[in-house]
Amino acid sequence: MAPDIDQFKALLKQKNLKATPQRVAVHRAMLALGHASADMVVDYMAAQTDAKITVASVYNILSMLSDQGLYSRRMSSNSKMYFDVNSCKHIHIYDTTSNGYKDLMDDEFISMVESYVKKHKPRGYKVDSIDIQLVCRPSGRGKKSTRQ
Ligand SMILES: [Zn+2]
Structure with missing residues (x-):
């Protein structure tokens, strides 16, 4: 937060x-x-x-x-x-129609990706951080679980 x-x-x-x-x-x-x-x-x-x-x-x-x-x-x-404004770990939804971001707070998603990357490290690299961004456009349906 x-x-x-x-x-x-x-x-x-x-x-x-x-x-x-x-x-x-x-x-x-x-x-x-x-x-x-x-x-x-x-x-x-x-x-x-x-x-x-x-x-x-x-x-x-x-x-x-x-x-x-x-x-x-x-x-x-x-x-x-x-x-x-948020520096904590979170996922971004990038809206290609508005070029705006929304935060997606989903610890399960993040820890799933983190543990995958831990087991499958890219050869020749050290992973400093993981940045997950979903590139989206509005579906016209409800927008639960997202926050500006
Ligand atoms: Zn954010």
Whole structure:
């Protein structure tokens, strides 16, 4: 689960980072957006407040938070750098019609793949992480068990 604002401030403090108004505002936008590029965060913030912040500043904050392990990075199929407010293990559903991500929390799926990869290591490589992404388009039916 993504940290709420208070948890986010506590995490920054743990890492000796200041909870500046800009960082908190970026996190607030990321909580609402889930997965977003710097441009999307700027657009969201511009729609919510009068505060002016440049794409470059937002990008720097998002990158710093990813380097610190609070967020994770994803390169989307339309070649945009997306940031993910969730850094825990989860599966992604990539919607090719909207170029958007949804999280799929399925520990059973992940542990199945992890144990398979443990037994069938690719020759000549050490596996650092496993990234599962289902490339999908909406079926028009219900969307249980997914979360933005
Ligand atoms: Zn995600």
